[in-house]
Every structure is written in structure tokens, then in C-alpha cells.
Amino acid sequence: MTWIAESYAKINLGLHVLERLPTGYHQIETGFCFIEWSDRFEVMQAPETKLDISDEEIPTGEGNLINKAIRALDRYVGLKQHYHIKVDKRIPAGAGLGGGSSNAALTLRMLNKIEKMGLSDDELIDLSRDLGADIPFFIKGATGIGRGVGHDIEPLDIQPDHWIVTCFPNESSSTVEAYQHCMPKPEPDFDLKKTLTETDIEEWRYTLTNDLEQAVFPRIHVAGNLKDQMYEFGAHYASMTGSGSAVYGIFDQDFVATNAYKGFLDLNLPSNLTRPGFKPDYGIYRKD
Numbered sequence: 175m176t177w178i179a180e181s182y183a184k185i186n187l188g189l190h191v192l193e194r195l196p197t198g199y200h201q202i203e204t205g206f207c208f209i210e211w212s213d214r215f216e217v218m219q220a221p222e223t224k225l226d227i228s229d230e231e232i233p234t235g236e237g238n239l240i241n242k243a244i245r246a247l248d249r250y251v252g253l254k255q256h257y258h259i260k261v262d263k264r265i266p267a268g269a270g271l272g273g274g275s276s277n278a279a280l281t282l283r284m285l286n287k288i289e290k291m292g293l294s295d296d297e298l299i300d301l302s303r304d305l306g307a308d309i310p311f312f313i314k315g316a317t318g319i320g321r322g323v324g325h326d327i328e329p330l331d332i333q334p335d336h337w338i339v340t341c342f343p344n345e346s347s348s349t350v351e352a353y354q355h356c357m358p359k360p361e362p363d364f365d366l367k368k369t370l371t372e373t374d375i376e377e378w379r380y381t382l383t384n385d386l387e388q389a390v391f392p393r394i395h396v397a398g399n400l401k402d403q404m405y406e407f408g409a410h411y412a413s414m415t416g417s418g419s420a421v422y423g424i425f426d427q428d429f430v431a432t433n434a435y436k437g438f439l440d441l442n443l444p445s446n447l448t449r450p451g452f453k454p455d456y457g458i459y460r461k462d
């Protein structure tokens with residue numbers, strides 16, 4: 175029996191880096207929403223654990239977040255079976271799109287369902303606490319504001335009711351380095367929740383910032399150029415997502431967004447077009 179599901183990417187709507195913590199992590203505040211870019215998972219019972227990823231640049235050993243998620247679940251409840259997991263990888267890695275975290279969260283949700291473990295979202299979040307700061311958002315599967323190191327999610331309907339064009343400039347960004355090079359600001363210049371819920375998207379370019387841009391753009395110039403290009407294509411708002419290097423633009427007219435999307439594809443840059451108010455299909459389906 176084969177189980178199928180989609181592992182969606184996220185983008186960050188604004189990101190405050192508030193404080194560097196003694197653990198090396200940072201206290202942040204960020205809006206999380208989804209885009210229509212996803213990896214496709216096929217999971218089958220197998221004599222031994224096996225991971226196949228269509229993108230050969232992503233290591234499939236112990237360090238892969240899918241394998242880490244399997245081990246964490248096994249430690250927590252003890253898995254009854256082994257699995258062969260095939261991933262059609264479409265989300266670029268090192269893009270700030272949370273591809274690895276999304277994969278880890280889906281692995282936990284799928285095995286929880288396949289083995290009828292009955293673990294709650296909070297239990298899955300607990301057992302995966304050390305795997306990645308973005309994972310709780312992907313387990314919950316609802317948009318919202320992330321606080322603390324990103325783990326504490328306040329659910330909030332902040333999926334933009336606009337078109338989103340996302341583009342990866344083909345140069346990966348390291349999350350560790352992005353945080354190392356940023357300057358924490360304990361008193362941010364704007365109220366993130368208020369901006370996301372009460373301010374028109376047209377106004378965001380004057381307020382809503384991602385603090386990690388200042389750490390990434392000087393080192394990955396193409397990412398900064400891509401943001402300028404989004405505005406040239408007619409975006410109402412453009413920003414780097416997370417630790418980069420992907421950049422997204424928010425557009426209110428479909429033909430302007432489509433034109434931008436096609437423009438990036440013509441430049442051979444991996445890109446995505448997301449519909450207004452997009453909601454991911456979080457279903458896990460059985461293919462007999």
C-alpha cells in the first residue's frame with residue numbers, strides 16, 4: 175500500500191530578530207503563510223528504511239530531516255514498520271522556503287496516520303523540538319505569527335488575498351550565517367501583527383521588513399537584485415523569505431503576476447505562482 179501527500183513551502187511575512195539567546199538561537203517574531211510550491215511524498219511499507227530524493231544534491235543519510243524525524247518518532251513511540259519514502263523534490267533547498275522542515279513535519283504526520291499512533295499536534299511538536307525552528311508551524315498547518323525561536327504559533331488568518339510570485343536566485347543561503355550576521359533589535363520599529371492584519375499590502379513596503387535581509391543581501395547580491403526586479407515587475411510588496419535567498423512579490427492583478435512569473439522562468443530561475451487566498455491540501459491519501 176502506498177500513501178501520498180504534498181509537503182508545502184512557506185514564506186515569512188516580515189521577520190523581527192529581537193535578541194540573541196545564550197543557546198545561539200534568536201528570539202524572533204514572524205508571519206508564516208503558505209505558497210503553492212510543494213514536494214510530493216510517496217510512502218510505502220518496506221523491509222528496511224529507505225529514502226529516495228529526486229534532487230541528487232540533497233544528502234539522504236542520517237542528516238536528512240526526514241530520517242531525523244523518523245528517528246525522533248521511533249524514540250518516542252517505537253515504530254512498528256520500516257518505510258520506503260520517495261520524495262519528488264521541487265522546493266529549492268537553502269531558499270528560506272522551509273523545504274526541509276516541511277518534509278520533517280509531513281514525515282511525522284504521515285507515519286502518525288499510517289501507524290494509527292493517535293499523537294496530537296502538540297505531541298508531534300514536542301518530540302520534534304530539536305529538529306528545526308520552523309517545524310511546529312508545518313505540523314499545525316495553519317497561517318499565523320511565530321514567536322520565541324519560531325516555535326510558538328499564534329494562529330491568524332494572514333494568507334494574502336493576492337497573487338504571490340516566489341523566485342529562487344539559484345544561490346543557496348545558510349540560515350546559521352544569516353542569523354550570525356544580523357543585528358538583533360529588541361525594540362522593533364513596527365507592530366508586526368497590526369501591520370499584517372490592519373494595514374493595506376500597498377503600505378507594507380514602507381513598514382514590513384525582514385531583518386535577515388541586511389545580513390544576506392551584502393553577501394548574496396542576486397537576492398537583493400531579485401527584490402528590485404520584483405518591484406520593477408509591478409509588485410505591491412517584495413521581500414526575502416526567512417534566511418533567503420528566495421524572494422517573493424505580492425501582486426494584485428493576475429496578468430501582472432503571471433508576467434513576472436514567466437519573466438523569472440525565462441531567466442531560468444526556479445519560480446512559483448500562488449493564487450490569492452491559497453490554502454494547502456493537508457490530506458494524506460491512500461493509493462492501493
Ligand SMILES: C[C@](O)(CO)[C@H](O)COP(=O)(O)OP(=O)(O)OC[C@H]1O[C@@H](n2ccc(N)nc2=O)[C@H](O)[C@@H]1O
Nearest residue numbers: 198199200202275306307308323324349350353416417
Ligand atoms: C529563518 C526561518 O526559516 C524563519 O522562519 C527560521 O528562523 C529558521 O528555521 P530553521 O531553518 O528550521 O532553523 P533551525 O534548523 O532550527 O536552525 C538553524 C540555525 O539557524 C539559527 N537560528 C534558527 C532559528 C532561530 N530562531 N534563531 C537562530 O539563530 C541557529 O544558528 C540554528 O542553528
Ligand SMILES: Nc1ncnc2c1ncn2[C@@H]1O[C@H](COP(=O)(O)OP(=O)(O)OP(=O)(O)O)[C@@H](O)[C@H]1O
Nearest residue numbers: 238239267268269270271272273274275277349416
Ligand atoms: N528533506 C530535506 N529537504 C531539503 N533539505 C534538507 C532536507 N534534509 C536536510 N536538508 C538540508 O537542509 C539544508 C537547508 O535546506 P532547507 O530546504 O530546509 O532550507 P531553507 O529553505 O533555507 O530552510 P529554512 O527556511 O527552514 O531555513 C540543506 O543544506 C539541505 O541539504
